[in-house]
Amino acid sequence: MPHPRLMRDDAVRVHRILLNLAAFVIIVAGMRAASALIVSFVLALFLTVLCSTPLRWMTDHKVPKFIAVLSLVLVILAVGTVIGGLLGTRVVELGSTEAQLDRLFAEQVAAIEVSISGWLARFGLQGPELAPGDLLSPSALLGFFRQLVENLGYILANGLLIILTMVFMLLEVSSFPTKMRVAFGEADATEARENFAKVGAAIRRYVLLKTVVSLGTGLTVWALTALLGVSYPVLWGVLAFLLNYVPNIGSFIAAVPPVLIAWLQIGVGTAIATAAGFLVVNVLWANVIEPRWMGYSVGLSTLVVFASLVFWGWVLGPVGMLLSVPLTVMFRIVLGTNESTRWIAVLLGSERSDELTAAIESEVALAMGQSAHTPD
Template sequence: MATGEQHPDEPTPDAPAPAADDGRPGSSAAPEGRADEAALTARAGDTLVVQRADGSIHEPNGDGEPTMTLAETMHASRHHEHPGDLEPPQRIALPPVITLLLGIAGGVVAIAGMRQVSSIVAPTFLAVTLLIAVYPLHKALRRVVPSALSALVLVILLYGILASLVAGIALAAAQFATELAKPTYSDTYSDLVDGAIDLLAGFGVTQDQIIDGLNSFDLTSLSGVASSAVDALTGTTSLLLFLLTVIIFLAMDAGGFPRRIDAIHRSRPDVADALVDFGTRVRKYWIVSTIFGIIVAVIDYVALLALGVPLAATFGLLAFITNYIPNVGFVLGLVPPAFIALLDGGLSTMLWVIGIYCVANFVIQSILQPKFTGDAVGINATTAFLSLVFWAFVFGALGALLAIPFTLLVKSLLIDRDPRSRWINQFIASAPDDSSSAQPV
């Protein structure tokens, strides 16, 4: 060997002697105290990894790569990948049929659950929507009076409205039952039945068939139905007390609603925007429905008064209340005055009542009211009717009254908030948006 040359395997004079154990397989035993740390050694590609007793991985070469388990390192080695480049696990997609069936099953369970708690959910939602409707008044009062006094005024106002409506319905039902019990109407009813029998006999219907069909119906039974309605309304004391309690707590918390919405907006802006949109729509719905309900009630009252139909004020109040029920509310407000008009003034008076009610309802609710509501509701007549049937099935009478607000809540949170679901608006909206993501057929 030449002078000055050095064998590659020989250490330089300045280099320290190699360690007795480098931690690789086949080397001498690990130093005392490290046997529990270097429990297992494996080589992944060119990277030396050591699995300690606690399951973590130590990389003696200090290349700075993230610590991994031995199984992940060996998996990366088999696929010729760097240990830090592992792909995340893929989500397993269910077949569309299974997804649809699971969605239907979940919906059925949710509906059954809502029906079980309808006595709590429906009154609470009514209180929430009413508070939303009068919330601008609460904000205005807070500028001039303390927050507690503003909340008290809000509670008195809302409870006064609810108590007046319930008392008005009970009074109307009681007066209707009393009117039907008059003896003069019984004679008129008998004459009408005789005339109907003669008319139907000309079409081949026998008298026995007609009498059998009418035996189960008389004015006494109809009066009993009205009396039962009065009893049911007077039994709503517990409902009113529950509503009063909910309104009190909501009014106490109303001052913090803007801060809560701001807090939600910081983390979930889409949810916050949907809630604000729902509040705006439902407030406009209640206000516009109330204004046009008053207009319809005044027109019906004046018409009934001019025709000499008894209980004109009672039927005007009934028209105002039923105006909140979409589609069928008009029919519910028409049948009682038309029947009384038939008994009191004859067929011609009844036809006049029906004609005036139909014209007023068509002009106001079908032409004028939509122009003022604009996109406040934003659902077509078919959707409104199906919503009425569905929510009445779930929540009963209050569901019929709150059909539109419930639908607005679902629309804002589940359809308008999610861009992937906005195509549904093409089927339920009163004026579909041409700029939506749905493609023309």
């Protein structure tokens, strides 16, 4: 018979696990209910993390902080305006051709039905009855991408809140270490600064290299679709650039509309060439160039990357899908700093997590050395 103390310890352990699970469910439910506000705050936080390095560089070179922050805000607004203009205008133009695309789609489906029925009739079989309404029509597909653009428009509409939050965060960056020392003491403040530096280094490294790869993917897709004569090549390039941030499935989603448009407007041969071109582009950038440039994975297992895509997409919507990997990397580093939760960070990591950790720690050491010479 088990010792009463052991039974009591087991009961306490189970009780603690159940409490943690209950707290996790409540937190996730609250995040999903307040997703609109959280998305704005998370975007502002990520922009602050990305802008902290150029801000520190400019202030170290005697640029006034107000001018430095204003310059970063103008750059962000310019990039958002260009992307929004390129994407929104082309989607509106494409939406005006929905009726024509649906008619062409119905004709192609009818032709396929006749071909299949004729081939099966040779063997005494009856062909299937294909109804275009039972399949994914171009108008339904365009509606999905229009929703993505509307979500981007929502972000731009709330851009003032995001930008203001980011500005206040950037203005607080220099005084944050002093506040940490006063609030938690020197030892705890140093540990907290190191943890924040690790998170920032991981996010900056991932976003910077992913942006370069996504930009290369978008430019290559634009050139490919323009060369093949597919309509709206700029739209497909911008779409490939944005969806390349969505791990695992983003590049496949970006390939569906141009392949469909090529099939309906030009022919099967061009559609096959477009699909093959997308396959080559994604293999080249995602499987050859990206691993070589990054030199390591994001520190997460493939299963965790896909699960994080589903989870953050469900909690925060399309923006959560775009930020799923940085958010999960951030939580993995935070969990790894606590002895009681380190096992979760290990389970989330990949086989090459040690390379990521070494790269981040070198950047953290550099950042801490620079901040040590910067007056608060």
